[in-house]
Amino acid sequence: MEALIAGIQNATAAGPLLAIAAGVFVGIFMGAVPGLTAAMAIALLAPLTFGLDPLTAVAFLIGIYKGGTFGGSISAILLNVPGSPEAAATAFDGYPLSRSGKARQALQMALFASVAGAILADLLLYLVALPFSKIALKFGPAELTFVVLFAFTFVAGLTGRSMLRGMTACAFGVLCAMVGLDPMSASPRMTFGHVELLDGLPLLPIAIGMLGLAEVMAAAERAFDRRRASPDTKSAPISSSSGPGLSLPVFLSHWKTVLRSSLIGTAIGALPGIGASLAAFVGYGSAQRYTKTPEKFGQGVLDGVAGPEAANSAVVGGSFVPLLTLGIPGNVTTALLIGTFLVHGIEPGPHVFKTEPDLIYGIFTVLFIANFANLAIGLMGSGLYSHIVKAPEYVSYSIIGLTCLTGVFASTNSLFNLYIMIIFALIGFFMKKFDYSFVAFLIGFVLAPEFEVSFRSFLLVAQGDPVGFLMQRPIALLFCMMTVFAVVRIAWSEHQKRAVSSTTTPSQSEQK
Numbered sequence: 001m002e003a004l005i006a007g008i009q010n011a012t013a014a015g016p017l018l019a020i021a022a023g024v025f026v027g028i029f030m031g032a033v034p035g036l037t038a039a040m041a042i043a044l045l046a047p048l049t050f051g052l053d054p055l056t057a058v059a060f061l062i063g064i065y066k067g068g069t070f071g072g073s074i075s076a077i078l079l080n081v082p083g084s085p086e087a088a089a090t091a092f093d094g095y096p097l098s099r100s101g102k103a104r105q106a107l108q109m110a111l112f113a114s115v116a117g118a119i120l121a122d123l124l125l126y127l128v129a130l131p132f133s134k135i136a137l138k139f140g141p142a143e144l145t146f147v148v149l150f151a152f153t154f155v156a157g158l159t160g161r162s163m164l165r166g167m168t169a170c171a172f173g174v175l176c177a178m179v180g181l182d183p184m185s186a187s188p189r190m191t192f193g194h195v196e197l198l199d200g201l202p203l204l205p206i207a208i209g210m211l212g213l214a215e216v217m218a219a220a221e222r223a224f225d226r227r228r229a230s231p232d233t234k235s236a237p238i239s240s241s242s243g244p245g246l247s248l249p250v251f252l253s254h255w256k257t258v259l260r261s262s263l264i265g266t267a268i269g270a271l272p273g274i275g276a277s278l279a280a281f282v283g284y285g286s287a288q289r290y291t292k293t294p295e296k297f298g299q300g301v302l303d304g305v306a307g308p309e310a311a312n313s314a315v316v317g318g319s320f321v322p323l324l325t326l327g328i329p330g331n332v333t334t335a336l337l338i339g340t341f342l343v344h345g346i347e348p349g350p351h352v353f354k355t356e357p358d359l360i361y362g363i364f365t366v367l368f369i370a371n372f373a374n375l376a377i378g379l380m381g382s383g384l385y386s387h388i389v390k391a392p393e394y395v396s397y398s399i400i401g402l403t404c405l406t407g408v409f410a411s412t413n414s415l416f417n418l419y420i421m422i423i424f425a426l427i428g429f430f431m432k433k434f435d436y437s438f439v440a441f442l443i444g445f446v447l448a449p450e451f452e453v454s455f456r457s458f459l460l461v462a463q464g465d466p467v468g469f470l471m472q473r474p475i476a477l478l479f480c481m482m483t484v485f486a487v488v489r490i491a492w493s494e495h496q497k498r499a500v501s502s503t504t505t506p507s508q509s510e511q512k
Helices: 002-011 013-032 038-049 052-077 086-098 101-135 141-158 164-175 203-228 250-251 255-270 275-292 305-327 332-343 357-388 393-412 415-433 439-460 467-471 475-511
Strands: none
Touching: 002 052, 002 141, 002 357, 013 038, 013 052, 013 275, 013 357, 013 467, 013 475, 038 052, 038 332, 038 393, 052 086, 052 101, 052 305, 052 332, 086 101, 086 275, 086 305, 101 250, 101 255, 101 305, 101 357, 141 305, 141 439, 141 475, 164 250, 164 439, 164 475, 203 305, 255 275, 275 305, 305 332, 305 357, 332 357, 332 439, 357 467, 393 415, 415 439, 439 467, 467 475
16 A cells, blocks of 8 residues: 555656656647557657656656557547557548548547546556566466467567568567677677677667658658559548537447447557557457447448547557566567666566565556546647647658657767667568568567576476476466467468468459
8 A cells, every 4th residue: 555655656747747748749649640559659759767766757758659559549530640550440430430520439439448548447446557577476497488479479460461570570579689798698699790789789779660650661661652653642631629529428338339449459558569450350340340320430430430449549558568577579569668667777577576566556646647637738739739630641651750860970979879779760660561560579579588598497497308398387388388279270261361362363363
């Protein structure tokens, strides 16, 4: 109880509160501009937090995370252009609502559903995290090895279109994490004579390069392709203040959709590597399935906005369950948060609940406060953001490109890290072009050190009989079986998709 009171007091101090408000404002802006994401904002702005105290730094990044989940819906509803991938499902009914003169109602439903879904997920996080951390304290090298291996499998199989490409991206991330000193023998590996690589490849320049600068390159390529092709006609943007507002009774009439999607988003967020995009589409599908008028979906119904927005916002709270209890990131954003935690001397995992309970309860409180900051800033700033999303692409991406370059150099004061960022920006550009998952790469890169130490310790403890030792560890054996099952299930699913596509392609060619 003392830790809880101390955590609440720390989180409600002036520094964290201002950091939350600033983070939410930045997050909504980055989420609203098409092509920019909350993860990109965290990668770019994380260096600014290094001089702050740990809770204030985390509060700022959580604010960005929360704001970014709602921000993507603004351009999806007003322009039919999702600001972030998870907002694509919101555009299905959000844009038809705005075209029918209900833009304000659709935006407010997206905001209210986002806040409600996030609050429910945070409540579940508070109830689940502490008991789960006590179980996680019993994890040894064998359990950690197969938990991380299971996370790798999920990431590789469920991100991108091919499990093989996902595994390749994840393995490449593990390979990049091997650069530096061996954790057990302290001998240099793959440094190629560069002293700067003895500490390993830095996370932030890699993340900024692959998230920010690679997206700028992709935007430049898209603009070049549009100049060569005939420009598409676009509908005129719609004002965010058009139409009536959303009354509280109308919002409460959709409580079943919000509750159902919140539970879906929390569960998906707790699974590593799946992310908010899948949660949004599953939330949209469940809303359509349980409604009495499924034929109206796609024509402009509020349930079609509430479902995906509640689900993708609930992913935020759900993703903190594996992050805080096991030190395993659930998605790209939490993988970047791990880097910030480590800079401030915080090592996520079950031990942090015992060593720094004040900080954990402070983070829980920050998560709750950020929801209400998201609500207030979202209501006050929706008109401003609706004008920002109409800015030309070349303006926003020029600013982002310059910020990437100056941000990395200013935070590290190293030209070597600038070169690393540019190299990985090129790698990220081609990974995006050829559908190799950046999520799989980054989570492989972040988890590789823990996986290596756990796996090598597991082999040492097993004393030459890893199978026999595994049979004596039921939790490790369970995760091993789940990993095998996941690989077989995903491989079989991909085989069926290829079989269906191969049978439909000849029939289509015959019809022609």
